[in-house]
Amino acid sequence: MNALLHGRLTGLLVLGAVIAILPAFLPNNFYLDIAILAGFNAMVCVGLNLLIGYAGQISLGHAGFFGIGAYASAVLVGTYGWPPVLALLAGAAAVGLLAFLVAKPILRLKGHYLAMATLGIGIIVSIVLRTESGLTGGPDGMMVEPFRIFGVELYGEKVWYWVVGVLLVGVVWLSLNLIDSPMGRALRAVHGSEVAAEVVGVDTARFKVLVFALSAVFASVAGSLFAHYAGLITPAKADFFKSIELVTMVVFGGMASTFGAVVGAVVLTLLPQALTVFQDYQQIVLGGILMATMVFMPKGLLPTLAALLPARRRA
Amino acid sequence: MKMLTGTDIAPDTSTQVRRVGRPILKVEHLSREFGGVLAIGDLSFTVAAGDIHSIIGPNGAGKTTLFNLVTGVYKPSGGRVLFDGADVSGMAPYKLAARGMSRTFQNLQIFFNMTALENVMVGRHLHLNTRLLPALFRFPSLVRKDREARDRAARLMADVGLSRYVDADAAAMPYGALKRLEIARALASEPKLLLLDEPAAGLNATESREIDEVIKTVAAGGITVILVEHDMKMVMGISHRITALNHGRKLAEGTPEEVATNPEVVAAYLGAAP
Amino acid sequence: MFAELLQYLLSGLTIGAIYALAGLGFSIIYNASHVINFAQGEFIMIGGMASATLTASGVPLPLAILIGCGGAMLVGVLVAKFAVERARNASTVTLIIITIGASIFLRGVAELVWGKDFKRLDAFSGETPIQILGASMQPQSLWVVGTAAVLIVAIGLFFSRTLTGKAILATSHNRLAAQLVGIDVKRVVLASFALSAALGAVGGAVVAPITFSYTEMGIMLGLKGFTAAVLGGLGHGPGAVAGGLIVGVAEALGAGYISSAYKDAVAFVIILAVLLFMPNGLFGKRGTERV
């Protein structure tokens, strides 16, 4: 118990420290920008990992929720003049409700059928965003107003870096709390054996729906903030590829590991930028790395590395 | 599988004081078919509170199907199940758990993605705060109760002889220990009725005896036990009452000695026509 | 009015035939290995690109298709051997990521080999439209539908008449039992990938004159193929074919009568609606969990 709590705090402290000293090593705003994008992805992945890694349910449609959050902010603030905070909350509430409504029927599905259903939902959302151009600006997206709170406008990489950094630590904290709670154990039990969870009183359907909605809300909030930060949102941020990218980050970093999700998001956000030196070989290298990692480290990066350190495993 | 032999059918009746408790479980005309094949047909029996009630029968007799019907894993095609006087036919397992029914599985259903202790703590689910917000923000009350649950789970593990596995990953434990872990997990939910599906299968003689003791202790603690087991020595040794099944139907019911001497039961086990 | 409906049906059946082939490919691999191969669309792309570029450099069409087909089969076997087989016991998600990695990799190689531009492949028998009761279709559509029909029948015979086919079926029913009766399960998996790749490649070649070929042509076709396979019930061959045709026709009707912009959404709306009521697809077996 103490060891577990201890590990939790250590992890959070390390994460916080890395975030705090990182800017000293980043030469310009471009690198800050990449760090911020990694942070946004990490937030979504920490949430998605609760669903995929801990509760063992697949979603190939989470970019759709990210997209709804982003567009809710873009449209409500830009077109209807809502305060950004209110728009963000409205987006999150709408996504939570939507996720809640669709989750009940689709989470009865198993394995590949669930993959198909979530993929379908994500694609439908992205098609709607792409098509309703009167509202959303169509395939080329729309501009988004800066985020304003208490009369202060959040603008520029230097400001956003700290905003995203603090939020990420917060999201990781929430996730760690959840995992080490009765509800968290119920989620993991759903993954381990649904029927065994049921016979000791776990309403598996309820927890699946709850975690699906929760991870969707994480994605929505990240989407809203991302839209304000980037100043431009396009349906590409809600499409199938983005969903796949998110799942890949979770699995790559290590399923059922909150810090793994963070690591996966960071590595896979940096990778394409680093791979631009490969020019035409970029895709080949990216595809190759994905395959190789999953074939040789099916548990993902962090758990595999952690297993190499036997001392940590004991703790 | 052990064959029924002469020595096996010699229950130690002297220690068996017949207590007739109120009925805790009533199965009435229960049936279930799979694609036209009847797995359970018109089955009725009653389990008295406080008993160790065994269900025996050759492979394919429908014992596990019966467990699945009683615990809500499968929905019955016909008939009903009454638990504590209420009709619970087809009720979801988690609702039955809340009413005080839990079970173990013939094919292990362990949460291999957790530690042994956490497996048992999941068993405490019904007695803990499982709401989202307290979990996310780690309310002090939740942390305190969770700590209690942890201690209690550790005690339960000790009760079933698993003290040395408290911090182990479930995935790293031997088969025999996992069998007991399932019992500990089921007990953690504080059931009134516990269904054990072949708790001794795959265990050696020493381990079987240990399980035997565990079951007796459980029953002594006031928990009704329904037991499916092929180890006839164990069944005959600890059961108050036995229901014998064959081809999904009831073959015989009674005290161990009644059932053991029932020619139909003997025939079914020997594979001969009655 | 009728001509319009017929026009949509013809368009729908043409593209539906390709979805059916892709869906069948998904089902075959799923049966043999319980893997959803997200690189299925890339087999289609390889077929389309190979036949377009080879004919452009003077190779006769049938030979070009054959080479494309062979190339795709080789790629399929390599993917099975070096990626899927090695990760046999990995989780569903991990396997999905592996095949997605493979598809990204293959697209990258294709861009390098063939370039990023669109390739044109001449229609097999001219472009003079065929008029049917006021609707018109490209002669290539007949090639697409005809080829798909022949392949589907051939696959049906393969599974019911040949030893290899039966071995694949046996493996899908019970992997362990198949192994015990002496079926080399690994080879069955390789064979299923080769077979699916061949189906995809031929599909890609016949559809290329209609859609053009380009390195990204397989993405949507692959996804629709997956939809077709799930709609029919995963692992159910005839179901996948029916699923493909249903998706194709529904899309064309949706584009014609509802909104062309929502064409791609039609397939996914259908699949959601079906899964809501039939969690195992239209023809899939209802499984009962063994505990």
Added chain:
Amino acid sequence: MRKSLLSTIAATVTAAIAVSGALMGPAAAAEPIKVGAIVSATGPASFLGDPEKKVLELYADRINKAGGVDGRPVQLTVYDDGGAADKAASFTKRLIESDGVDVIVGGTTTAATMAAVPLVERAGVPFISLAGAVVIVEPVKKWVFKTPHTDRMAAEKVMEDMKARGLTKLALLSEDSGFGKSGREQTVAVAKERGIELVADETYGAKDTDVTAQLTKIKNNAAAQAVLVFGLGQGPAVVTKNYRQLGIALPLYQSHGVASKEYIRLAGGAAEGVRLPAAGLVVAAQLPESDPQKTVVTDFTKTYEDAFKSEVSTFAGHAYDGLMIALDAVKRSGGTDKAKLRDAIEQTKGYVGTGGTVTMGPKDHMGLTLDAFHMVEVKQGDWSLVK
């Protein structure tokens, strides 16, 4: 397999170093002129972006071999946005923040351009777009310029031609992309001014492989006398093929978004008789000797076709014009001070390029007039000037 992948990576790294070495090569002593470019070399607009990328690289190289500009070499950084606006925005950020470029050429598509606009405006970096829509330069943005003709001019040119043929009822089919949407708006506006009636208004997706549904509706519209397609990339080629498949007999117009031989190659025989407005570049040989562009376009065509063994397109020309206008401004402003460079670009006067003669001003950040825009028709697989 692993081994070959590793050697591939090694080869690529070596190649990358070699390329950057070559770029820095001869005039490495002087401070380079940093030109950034964002093009859609892949994706649905690749047949616009790919030649643009090639031309930029070709001419940067040629200029450097010839001693650079005022003795300073051109250091070109090109990123491929794959046709995605958000990628264009992120690469713009990278060019400005990390690569520290002096001027940016690019934005193959209107969407990519519009995504970059707020960033360059804020950072104060001169930006010359290669995209078609009028929204890029109207209203005028301080740091933003463009080289191609606008969609508005294309609509005007098409309707001029319709009038000449006595046609007054137009069916419009536009792509759902930025270019198509802007084109649609301009067509609607111009039609109103010119007394052309818009009898159908359909859209299609940039990646659609079948548009028979939309065309069937147009076919069944008895009023239509001509059809105009506003789109770029392969979409219009698909439209053209489906158009012939359905046997629609009306005259078919395309926009300048398809002024590339790629379009004719893809659409094949179906493209015969299609008309579109295009810069003189694609009909270089057919231009009269008196045309001021004659020399420029003939030379450019020769250089391009010798280098790449493929036929020149107007898009290659847009990139050429963009690079030349930028470098010309560097020369005139005597350096790479961004504000001075911007002013110099705005003062471009009488520059004869592949798109026409460019004379910009504070209120005109494109500088082209309608007379450099020619109506061409596809005849026997080639462009032919409509007289």
